[in-house]
Amino acid sequence: MSNVYITKSSTYLPNEPIVNDDMESYLGLVNNTPSKARALILRNNQIKTRYYALDKNGQPTHTNAQITANAINGLFDENFKKEDMELLSCGTTSADQIQPSHASMVHGELGMNKSVEINTSMGLCNSGMNALNYGFLSVKAGVKNNAVCVGSERFSSWMTADKFDHEAENLKLLEERPIVAFKREFLRWMLSDGAGAFLLENKPRENQTSLRIEWIDFYSYAHEIEACMYSGCEKQEDGSLKSWADYPSDEWLKQSIFALKQDTKILDQYILVKGAQSLRTSFDKHELDPESVDHVLAHISSGYFKDGLKQEFANVGLDFPWEKWFYNLSEVGNIGAGSIFIAVEQLMNSGKLKKGEKILLCVPESGRFAYSCALLTVC
Template sequence: MSLTDVYITRTAAYFPNDPVSNDEMEEYLGVINEQASKSRRIVLRNNGIKNRFYALTKEGKATHTNAQMASLAIRKLMNENAGELASLELISCATSSPEQLMPSHAVMVHGWLPETGNVEVVSPSGVCCAGMHAMKYAYMSIKLGQVEKAVSSASERLSPSLRADKFELEVQKLSELQENPYVSFDKDFLRWMLSDGAGAFLLENKPNAHGISLRIDWIEGYSFANEMDPCMYMGAEKLADGTLKSYLDYEPQQVIEQSIMSIKQDVKLLGANIVTLGFKKLKLSLDKKGIDASEIDYFLPHMSSYFFEDKMYDEMKSLGMEIPKEKWFTNLGTKGNVGAASIYLMLDELFNSGKLQKGQKVLLGVPESSRFSYVFSLLTVC
């Protein structure tokens, strides 16, 4: 079977509302138990994020759904044109924050796009790597000749789960038990890390007739879940033996009183492993494909925090694949950590920056801390 080349021919991003500065965050997220967060300033100083976006008002009212934001990014991608939307054959949509357990996120996105007709939809689950999995499904479908034109998207709406009112019953219960009425750091930490938004790519079996395209040379993923305990999780509690206890196995009142549905991060496990585990696999991918790091013109690393930037650089250098910092491209500081959508938002900004020249190589790197997964992809500008 002959395999066709696959190209990203357009990119788009959608952000809800105006950017929210560090000083405004608690106006949107609120304070827990009428006490300012102990960790907010420390976390913000380390993560280097200056602005982020929330799909809600200061009163906590939703302005967009997750699926709606993804559909708006796709509409923007297709120039708000019903005919172009109707030409799609596949829609692959990822998120780590679906707003329902059923139906799938992708069919909810499709529900906002009636012009597309009865196309195939697929919804890869996961966390930050899910956006890359969505892209890989679309890439493989075109590569095999099953479709000629597909959209992949990634979106997040985590802000509602970060609001103070989601933790009030927990701190009230702690107060009743005469314990420290502060939400634990593993929950509070992520309140200052995450952002809302959506991105989308158009993938086709031929490059743009006018303007640049990005040929997808390869996409490779690796999981360390066979070696590592969960590190970031939601809808569960981590037990002493490292396993997760599902919200389904708690009494309804316990789910509320212990904020079981909140998103949590084992910060010690994160810091000790997120960089060292995955980048040796990037070295393996580059070596397998005969690519030297000196050939990379742009490196787009998904980072939850600038805290990891130097650690990532040092690790890559130690593995013999140093990419100078001037070749790194990220918009974490201005757009925030948008989980699965972050790599879409970075690539969209670079794609539309006017900086890319034909023949250049762009390397994407997406670590995921949930149970330590990584996806890497090499693109060539053409």
Template sequence: MTRSVYITKSAAFLPGEPIGNDRMEAVLGRVGDQPSRARRLVLRSNKIEQRYYAIDPETGAKTHTNAQLTAEAIRALDIDLDSLDLLSCGTSMADQVLPNHASMVQGELGLPALEVMASSGVCLAGVSALKYGYASVLSGLAETAVATGSECASSILTADNFSAEIESRVQALETNPEIAFEKDFLRWMLSDGAGALALSATPGDGVSLKIEWIDMLSYSGEMETCMYCGGSKQEDGSLKGWTAMTQAERAAESAFSIKQDVKLLNANVIHYTVEKPLAEIAEKRALKPDDVDWFLPHYSSDFFRKRVMEGLEKIGFVIPYEKWFTNLYSRGNTGSASIFIMLDELLRSGDLEPGQTVLCWVPESGRFSAGYMLLTVTQETS
């Protein structure tokens, strides 16, 4: 008998109160005691209206670690955690180099002995964790699993993580807005949050999502690094990692800030995350645009919305905007947690109908990768 895997419950946790655009810099702090020249330009492009930070806006104190954010999302699933077989957690930046993130989440929850797995990377870290959980249940190695995606980006976005020289590098924003992407851009793009999905070989009560497949493709063998942290990109395009850098280089480069090669991003992101992988996956899976009822795209900024559609048009896989669902503008860009937080909101919306399909797309600009998954809505009635 062929097994199936279902997402039976979902939950999300967003810390604190929503922070509007006019309060961001007060919470994150000013670099060099000067207001950012990039902030308004970046916000005008991404169109994010509010986001959440694990920071007390009055005191500036940290309210949650990444592991604590993840634990809160898992608690909100309201399931019997003591009977879990597997905890699979993905994040871009754990609270520490080791132990791994999943071990720390298990510790926060006080769970009894079980298998834990942590995936790293950028936005695909959450999808990787979900695929591990899916594959484990599908194979019969586990009966129940929880998969998570989480980010606590604010821990490295506050002003004390940036040297004052960063502001001088964005002085030319009025004439060349793309300069902002490399240094100041991501401060106004990323935010905090966590999502959790409960997986089982049997559907749950009410609406569940059957996982049809999860496919991921990486193009790191042909592309250089684009988004990175803990290193310094060299003139020849290579990445000099933290362990190879001198203490002076680490300080000068603010090595543990997140950086993006915007020229490389804009020239390649749609080709390597939409056109190339989706064309291959659609052929492999015999997937057609008319097969898709809901499209959940994890684009990081409204700037890419039109460009994603152009990429879909180029490969003849047009999904009309009325089928798209995103909560980027109200929940912010939470990286590897974003697709979990989107799925949770869609599941709770009441808009899903049995038999409908949900196509999820998660791009990763680290060294250009893409993840796609197809889900089918099921509903158990008593």
């Protein structure tokens, strides 16, 4: 088995940062009415700026595949050229199409002159970590000498007003208040676009910071809990999901079937406690001393969860002091599968890391409550 190192990282955030007051200029007004929920949601999530692959007319400026390819292009240099890549592993929630696979489209965007193995991980926030794990295991087993792993999102085009106007119009016809359900509007003010990419190799780079991947663990609680975050379906009274394919096509727009939704009732109940439970399991499994961890990078969807997460970790004997935590949510927003990649890239290139330090990664996914965590060592 080979050691596996993140030898280079790169981030791509499309266009300029967008402040809270300008969000509806890009996303538009549902039913031509300013959102009443926006201010409350933004106050709780504590996001100040985010990035959209949109112009001010709500028109797309990049596809997800282009955002991803731009992040990957930042990995290439005199030590690692595009044609040296042996494996491309991509994770996203928001692919541009159902088929072909996201990694296939990214490979096409890169303009390479050779074939390469590709892997696509689809899902929610953990899809980026799943993509990383595929590359990690491939290099560790000696099947590949290197792998490029990426987490990316382009949520903005899912959140433009035209995607919700039909639902509002349908409510008018039913003589109800034309206000889109909170479970759908909630996420309009939470999500951002961007991508982060890692180069994995079986040797560290001399005279540069590399991060050795010690382990990556995954946990799912779908056997215990119903779905919380979903799209392309609608949640039923019994907690089951009814697929878009089982709805008449004229209902797809009326009910915003393809919109990303979140059941906030069960989000608070489980998201933190299950995260702490899974992390405690990993610390016990690897006999890891919490005192040995120097940096904690925990992906959170909202600043609302920041204090609660620290407390839940402390409740299971993982009381990391605040000076060890690294967050960039308020500046870049919630980029789903790309968030942990972008946080690692910022820390890795900050000049603050010292050899031998341990970096803990924690990624929750509220889809049906799945979690991942990883340990890196600075080399």
